[in-house]
Amino acid sequence: MQLGGYADHIARIDLSSGEIRYEGINEEDARKYIGGRGLGVKYVFDNGPQVEPLSPDNILCFLVGPLTGTNVSMSGRMAVVTKSPLTGTVTDSHHGGWSGARLRWAGFDGLIFKGRSERPVYAYAEDGKVELRDASDLWGKGAHDTVKTLLARHGDDVSVVAIGQAGENRVRFAALLNENDRASGRGGTGAVAGSKNLKALVIKAAKRMPKAKDRSAFKDARKGALDRIMESALLAPRKGGLSVFGTNSLTNILNAMGGYPTKNAQLTSFDQAGEISGEKVKETILVGNPTCHACPVACKKEVETSRGKFHVHMESVEYESAWSLGGFCANADRDAIAYLIDLCNDYGMDTIEMGTLLAMVMEASEKELITERVAWGDADMMVDLVHRIASRTGIGDTLAEGTERAAKAFGDPSIAMTVKGQGIPAYDPRAIKGMGLSYATSNRGGCHLRGYTVASEVVGIPVKTDPLVWEGKGQLCKAFQDLAAVSDSLDMCKFSSFAERAEEYAAQYAAIVGIPMDAQGLLTIGERVYNLERHYNNLVGFREGSDSLPQRFLNEPSTSPASQGQVCELDNMLQEYYEARGWVNGVVPESKLKELQIP
Amino acid sequence: MTTVRLYASLRELAGDRIVEVSLPDGATVRDVLTALVQARPALAGRVLDEAGQVVQYVGVFVDGRDIRHLRGLDTPVKPENEVFVFPPTAGG
Numbered sequence: 001m002q003l004g005g006y007a008d009h010i011a012r013i014d015l016s017s018g019e020i021r022y023e024g025i026n027e028e029d030a031r032k033y034i035g036g037r038g039l040g041v042k043y044v045f046d047n048g049p050q051v052e053p054l055s056p057d058n059i060l061c062f063l064v065g066p067l068t069g070t071n072v073s074m075s076g077r078m079a080v081v082t083k084s085p086l087t088g089t090v091t092d093s094h095h096g097g098w099s100g101a102r103l104r105w106a107g108f109d110g111l112i113f114k115g116r117s118e119r120p121v122y123a124y125a126e127d128g129k130v131e132l133r134d135a136s137d138l139w140g141k142g143a144h145d146t147v148k149t150l151l152a153r154h155g156d157d158v159s160v161v162a163i164g165q166a167g168e169n170r171v172r173f174a175a176l177l178n179e180n181d182r183a184s185g186r187g188g189t190g191a192v193a194g195s196k197n198l199k200a201l202v203i204k205a206a207k208r209m210p211k212a213k214d215r216s217a218f219k220d221a222r223k224g225a226l227d228r229i230m231e232s233a234l235l236a237p238r239k240g241g242l243s244v245f246g247t248n249s250l251t252n253i254l255n256a257m258g259g260y261p262t263k264n265a266q267l268t269s270f271d272q273a274g275e276i277s278g279e280k281v282k283e284t285i286l287v288g289n290p291t292c293h294a295c296p297v298a299c300k301k302e303v304e305t306s307r308g309k310f311h312v313h314m315e316s317v318e319y320e321s322a323w324s325l326g327g328f329c330a331n332a333d334r335d336a337i338a339y340l341i342d343l344c345n346d347y348g349m350d351t352i353e354m355g356t357l358l359a360m361v362m363e364a365s366e367k368e369l370i371t372e373r374v375a376w377g378d379a380d381m382m383v384d385l386v387h388r389i390a391s392r393t394g395i396g397d398t399l400a401e402g403t404e405r406a407a408k409a410f411g412d413p414s415i416a417m418t419v420k421g422q423g424i425p426a427y428d429p430r431a432i433k434g435m436g437l438s439y440a441t442s443n444r445g446g447c448h449l450r451g452y453t454v455a456s457e458v459v460g461i462p463v464k465t466d467p468l469v470w471e472g473k474g475q476l477c478k479a480f481q482d483l484a485a486v487s488d489s490l491d492m493c494k495f496s497s498f499a500e501r502a503e504e505y506a507a508q509y510a511a512i513v514g515i516p517m518d519a520q521g522l523l524t525i526g527e528r529v530y531n532l533e534r535h536y537n538n539l540v541g542f543r544e545g546s547d548s549l550p551q552r553f554l555n556e557p558s559t560s561p562a563s564q565g566q567v568c569e570l571d572n573m574l575q576e577y578y579e580a581r582g583w584v585n586g587v588v589p590e591s592k593l594k595e596l597q598i599p
Numbered sequence: 600m601t602t603v604r605l606y607a608s609l610r611e612l613a614g615d616r617i618v619e620v621s622l623p624d625g626a627t628v629r630d631v632l633t634a635l636v637q638a639r640p641a642l643a644g645r646v647l648d649e650a651g652q653v654v655q656y657v658g659v660f661v662d663g664r665d666i667r668h669l670r671g672l673d674t675p676v677k678p679e680n681e682v683f684v685f686p687p688t689a690g691g
C-alpha cells in the first residue's frame with residue numbers, strides 16, 4: 001500500500017490454533033474507512049453480523065489510525081472494535097494514554113483476535129511480531145496488578161492493555177484498561193477478551209514516530225492545528241476550562257440547566273451536585289493533571305482522597321463517572337465516588353454502565369421489586385454490589401448482565417435508563433434535546449460521544465443552538481455524528497474538535513497520508529462509517545422502532561426550574577434525522593449503500 | 600439584591616462563589632455583569648469583552664436559561680432571579 005502514515009501491517013491471531021498471520025491493509029479499505037473505528041467496523045462487518053459476541057467466532061480488533069504515533073496533537077488513541085455482548089450491535093471503544101502510539105511504534109496498524117485460547121494467554125507485540133504467552137499467573141488478578149506485573153516483567157517502553165476479573169467472568173460491560181488507567185470502557189470489549197481467555201496485550205516499542213509523506217505540508221498543518229488548541233478558551237494548557245478543571249467542570253453547568261439526570265432520572269438536577277463538581281474536586285482532592293501522547297491539554301484530574309474507608313489515589317475523576325456513580329445514584333460522597341471509579345477500573349468495568357445499573361437497583365429497591373435494600377446514595381452498598389457484580393456472586397450474577405437485562409429480570413424494564421441495551425450518559429434528554437436524539441440513534445447504544453450536540457447546545461461550538469428546542473436537531477445530530485466518526489477513525493481525541501475543524505483534520509491527514517483531502521471528503525468518510533455501522537445493525541435486527549429512549553424521557557416532565565415541564569420530542573426529531581440521513585425508519589436503503597459505496 | 604453565582608476559574612479570580620449585586624428596578628443582565636466586574640475587578644475582560652459583549656463561550660444563565668436564548672444582555676433581571684456565570688468549558 002502506498003499511503004503514508006500506515007504501517008501497512010495487521011496481525012491476525014487465531015487464539016484457538018495459536019496461528020498468527022500478518023497482512024497489509026487493503027488500500028481501498030484504507031481510503032474508504034481510514035483506520036481506528038472505521039476500519040474496525042469494516043473488519044467486524046466482513047466477519048459477519050450473525051456471530052455470537054462471546055463465542056470464538058467474534059473478532060476483537062485493536063486498531064489505530066494513520067495519524068497515531070506521530071506528533072499530531074491529541075492523536076494518541078486506540079480503538080477496540082467488536083460485536084458487543086451488551087447490546088448486540090457493532091461497538092468501538094477508545095482509550096488514550098500511550099498504548100495507541102506504542103502499537104504504531106511497534107510496527108502495527110492493528111491486532112485482530114479470533115477464536116478462543118484453551119488456557120489464559122497474553123499477546124506480546126514487538127517489532128512487527130506477535131507472540132502468545134502464558135497468562136495463567138495473571139488470571140484472577142485485577143487490571144492494576146496485571147499491568148504492574150507485566151510492566152515489571154517487560155521493562156521500559158512498554159504499554160499494557162488488560163482485563164480484570166470482570167472480563168474473565170464475562171460481565172457484559174467489562175472493560176479494557178491500560179497502564180495509564182485509561183479505559184476502553186463501553187460495550188463490553190473486556191468481556192469479549194475474557195471469553196477468548198485473552199488477559200492482556202503487551203506492546204514493547206521505543207518512540208519511533210512515522211514520517212509524513214509531505215513533510216513541508218505536515219509542518220504547516222500540524223502548526224495550524226496546534227495554534228488553534230493553544231489559543232482555545234477551552235483547551236489552552238493551564239488556562240482553558242478543560243485543561244484546568246477537567247470534564248467534571250460540566251457538573252455545575254448541566255445541573256444549573258436542569259439537564260443533570262438524578263436518581264435514575266426521576267429528577268433532572270441534584271441538590272448536592274456542587275459537592276462532586278470539578279470545582280470541588282480541584283479545591284479538595286486534586287493532586288495531578290496527567291495527559292496522553294502528544295497532548296498539551298492534560299485534562300485528566302488525578303486525585304487522592306482522605307484517609308479512611310474510601311482512601312484511594314487514582315487516575316482521574318471524569319464528568320461521566322462522577323455523574324453515574326454520583327448524582328445518578330444520589331451519592332454526594334466525593335471520596336466514595338473516586339473509590340468506586342478506581343474499583344471499577346481495577347475490576348475492569350464500564351463506570352457509566354455501573355452507575356446506570358446501580359441507580360436502577362436503587363429504584364428497584366425503592367419499588368420493592370427486589371429483596372435487597374439499597375438506599376439512594378448508599379456508597380457502602382454500592383461498593384458491595386460492585387464486588388458482587390465483578391465476581392457474579394448472588395444478585396451480582398443478574399446485575400452482571402447489564403442494566404437492561406437486570407431490570408427485565410426484576411420485572412420492570414421501564415426503570416432501565418438504556419438505549420439499545422446500554423446505559424445512558426450524563427445529559428438529560430428533556431433539557432438537552434439534541435442529546436436525546438443522539439442517544440436514540442447511536443449505533444452502539446446509549447452514548448454521548450457518537451454525536452456530542454452538547455458542544456452546540458451548551459457551549460456554542462460551532463454555533464449555539466437552544467437545548468430546549470427540538471427543531472433543527474436532526475441535521476445537527478447527523479453533522480456531529482459524521483464528524484465524530486472521522487475523529488474516531490483517525491483516532492484523534494474528540495476534545496480536539498473543540499478547537500479544530502474538519503479542515504484541520506483534513507490538512508493533517510492529507511500531509512501524512514499523501515493524498516488530497518478536504519473537509520467534505522473526510523465528512524463523507526464519516527458518513528460512510530456511520531452508515532456501515534447502521535447497515536450492520538440493521539442486519540443484526542435493529543430495524544424500525546429500535547431508535548428509542550426510555551419512556552421516562554418521553555413522558556415524565558423535567559422537575560428542575562430551568563427545564564420545567566420539558567419532555568423529549570423524540571418522534572419529531574427522528575423524522576428530521578431520518579430525512580437528513582436518507583434512511584427509511586432507521587434502515588439504510590440500498591440506494592444509500594450504493595451512494596456511499598458500502599461495503 | 601441579585602445573586603450572581605460564579606464557577607470554575609471565575610470563582611477563583613473573584614475569590615468568591617457568590618457575589619450579591621444591588622441593582623435598580625428594570626435592571627438587565629448587562630447591568631448585573633457590569634456591577635459584578637465593578638465589585639470584583641479581577642474579572643475584568645473575563646466576562647465582558649472590550650466591546651461590552653459576553654466573552655466567547657462564557658455561559659451566562661438566568662435561573663438556568665442561557666441568555667443567548669432569552670434577550671441576551673438585555674434580558675431583564677429581577678432581584679429574585681439568580682444569574683449563573685460559567686467560564687468556557689466543555690467535556691465528554
